[in-house]
Amino acid sequence: MATLDSKAASVFQFGYAASNTGGLANIISNIGTTTAQDANSGTSAPDQFAFAVTNNATSDLATTSVTVSVATVVPGQQASFTLNLTNNGPADSPSALRYLELTPGLSGVSVTNNGTYDPATGIITYPAIALANGATAPSVVTFTAPAVGPVNTSGSLSGGGGSVSSGIFGNNQATGSIAVTPVADVATTLSGPTTTVAGNLVTFALTTANNGPSAAASVGQTVQLPKNLSGVFPSNNGAYNASTGVVTFPALTALASGTVVNNTVSFPMPAAAFTASASVTTSTTEAAGTTANNAATAATTTPAATTTDQANVYNTLLPSDRDVAPGAAVTYTLVTGNNGPQTALNVAQLLLPPSLTITSISNSGPYNATTGLVTFPTLASQASGASVPNMVVLTAPAPSWPWPASARLPRTPCRPIT
Structure with missing residues (x-):
């Protein structure tokens, strides 16, 4: 300073980088002047001041990763996430807070280390824990794969009361995801009369259902009838091919689990007996052993005496x-x-x-x-x-x-x- 008036004071502020390991720091302030000071009168202020500062050690709490048990599952299969948490120190954390967000509405959820899953929100809460320097606190979350995926998770670790943060926050959160391959079970039934007078109108009822658990995509519905029939009337804009005898109904873009679609096809009874059949297809994967219901055969229809x-x-x-x-x-x-x-x-x-x-x-x-x-x-x-x-x-x-x-x-x- 060029000058400092008599009885005036000047305030300076400064900062310093404290060590993460903590400890005692001794700070000393010195002042000097080119003006003569009255040292002999005993009225001069001291030219040096020292004071001690206690630096608290900090903890670097980190969510190192979220690992998955499998990358892809089918509905109903068990899968799990592992939330990997650690304290990089150097100080202990007396109250570390764990947090995990999971897809809502899951079933069969179990969480290690006293976690509690709320199916309405998907949030998993944990009690606070003391986490020493270098300690880890992994948590495994197991669930049953839903009909529709993926299943996502996001986990984090932070310091609670009594913890001093290192200021490193980029490693506090990690995410994971498991894909779910849709699986459907489409089924069909076909029913009609067993006897009808030739020339009379005969009607067959077709049902197409999806037993789930996932929605079925690109569902195709067909009925095999005799060739070269006349006056064939399929419902819902179905079309009859006289050269093949196949009735094709419009494909369904998606058929939700538990949904049933009804169709009918009517035509004059031909002179000869016949057996009608139906089939249903989907582009969605069907579980092994569930495809027998993709086809159905009605009872043979015979012409009655004229x-x-x-x-x-x-x-x-x-x-x-x-x-x-x-x-x-x-x-x-x-x-x-x-x-x-x-x-x-x-x-x-x-x-x-x-x-x-x-x-x-x-x-x-x-x-x-x-x-x-x-x-x-x-x-x-x-x-x-x-x-x-x-x-x-x-x-x-x-x-x-x-x-x-x-x-x-x-x-x-x-x-x-x-």
């Missing part, structure tokens, strides 16, 4: 409500009638989604939970102009997506309606 009798049977199908909440009761009313002119024999069938909760079915019609088919008792005869109602009361399923119902009438004798 007759000069003519009847015109019909079905009407109405729900009690077209917009219901999951869990609400829905009643389907199926009316089977005959517009004549002759008496008809009928079997009224109702096609619903599989695995529904059925409250009641009139006339003791059984429900097949696998195919979704309700078969009402055969009418010994039905006079011209007569009609018979049947009702099915069921619980609307969840989620609240639209689901179809259809009715069909294998019958004899009958005249085709064109």
